[in-house]
Amino acid sequence: MNTKESILRRLRAAEDYLSGQQISRELGISRAAVWKSIGKLKEEGYPIEAVTNKGYRLLSMDTEDTDLFNGAEITAHMHTFWAGHPLYFAAQTGSTNEDILRLSGEGSPQGTVAVTAVQTAGKGRRGRTWISPDGNIYMSILLKPHLPAPKAPMLTLVMALSVLEAVRGLSSLGDSYAAASSAAIKWPNDIVMPGPDGQYRKICGILTEMRMEETEIRDIVIGIGINVNQTEFPEEIRETASSLRCLLGRIVNRSLLTARVWERFEDNCNRFLEAESFTPLKERYEDALVNRGREVRVLDPRGPYTGTALGINEDGALLVRLHGGEAEEGTVRAIDSGEVSVRGTGGYV
Numbered sequence: 001m002n003t004k005e006s007i008l009r010r011l012r013a014a015e016d017y018l019s020g021q022q023i024s025r026e027l028g029i030s031r032a033a034v035w036k037s038i039g040k041l042k043e044e045g046y047p048i049e050a051v052t053n054k055g056y057r058l059l060s061m062d063t064e065d066t067d068l069f070n071g072a073e074i075t076a077h078m079h080t081f082w083a084g085h086p087l088y089f090a091a092q093t094g095s096t097n098e099d100i101l102r103l104s105g106e107g108s109p110q111g112t113v114a115v116t117a118v119q120t121a122g123k124g125r126r127g128r129t130w131i132s133p134d135g136n137i138y139m140s141i142l143l144k145p146h147l148p149a150p151k152a153p154m155l156t157l158v159m160a161l162s163v164l165e166a167v168r169g170l171s172s173l174g175d176s177y178a179a180a181s182s183a184a185i186k187w188p189n190d191i192v193m194p195g196p197d198g199q200y201r202k203i204c205g206i207l208t209e210m211r212m213e214e215t216e217i218r219d220i221v222i223g224i225g226i227n228v229n230q231t232e233f234p235e236e237i238r239e240t241a242s243s244l245r246c247l248l249g250r251i252v253n254r255s256l257l258t259a260r261v262w263e264r265f266e267d268n269c270n271r272f273l274e275a276e277s278f279t280p281l282k283e284r285y286e287d288a289l290v291n292r293g294r295e296v297r298v299l300d301p302r303g304p305y306t307g308t309a310l311g312i313n314e315d316g317a318l319l320v321r322l323h324g325g326e327a328e329e330g331t332v333r334a335i336d337s338g339e340v341s342v343r344g345t346g347g348y349v
């Protein structure tokens with residue numbers, strides 16, 4: 001925790017004014033250093049009152065109505081043991097996945113997280129660019145699990161479930177968040193929410209990268225882009241993408257949501273790694289699966305086909321009952337996310 005974070009934590013916990021002298025003594029820093037950090041916190045938007053002979057006090061603020069997004073805010077909200085320890089926040093970076101790959105090479109531990117407000121070289125799946133303007137959350141985590149390599153792709157599903165639960169959890173903050181409970185998972189790892197027209201829009205994408213050392217996993221980076229407070233979308237994704245702000249009709253505090261994602265991920269990941277299986281999470285994942293019971297079009301490179309999505313198997317593959325006109329009508333095929341994309345027959349979902 002840096003000086004700013006330590007001061008913020010103390011101000012939050014204090015019931016009365018905290019004198020500059022007390023802070024400087026407790027943190028082992030000069031009064032001038034305290035004053036400088038307080039100045040920076042004020043610049044970032046914290047309502048800190050300074051009264052001569054009394055000290056500093058954090059005025060009450062409604063976290064939810066602000067969008068203070070920085071490392072100190074995230075850690076103040078986050079209660080985790082390993083996910084997000086350490087957590088690096090940058091106002092802007094190229095790609096948080098790239099940052100984590102580098103940090104891993106430098107010996108960072110499992111759980112290291114990089115978060116940013118803007119990416120200049122965001123990466124999407126299948127070699128696409130992930131356009132990353134300010135207003136959203138872009139973040140990645142480092143994992144070094146003792147896991148058979150074929151099971152590693154399931155960690156992406158673990159992350160999808162965790163983001164989903166964090167987003168749905170917003171609904172407990174009050175009526176203005178109610179629509180968050182309609183968030184769902186589009187197999188395998190997009191988070192979607194219905195728009196006013198009933199059509200589902202993508203609000204989060206996940207990109208997992210794994211490096212091997214002979215037959216062992218060296219490291220895994222899972223990167224998440226959540227569209228939070230973005231209001232303008234480029235032409236090419238306007239039909240399929242949206243943000244929480246557009247769909248809820250209110251701003252969402254990014255630090256709070258970031259902290260909740262890591263809390264949900266730590267819990268779900270612990271269960272997955274302990275069982276070395278997705279089974280403990282399968283039921284919750286399937287309950288959130290928007291494709292379930294719907295007609296899907298499977299974009300198989302060997303030729304597209306349609307069917308009804310039934311759920312997933314223990315490996316996270318989508319189970320699809322093939323339709324008439326397709327080969328082997330009625331048979332159930334397990335679809336691996338590495339091979340194909342899935343769309344709704346009438347659109348994106």
Ligand code: BTN
Pocket residue numbers: 094095096097098119121122123124125126128130137138139140204205206207223224225226
């Ligand atoms: C997708 O194409 O759906 C996946 C998008 C993943 C984007 C995130 S943003 C944070 C992390 N850093 C990146 O460069 N990409 C991922």
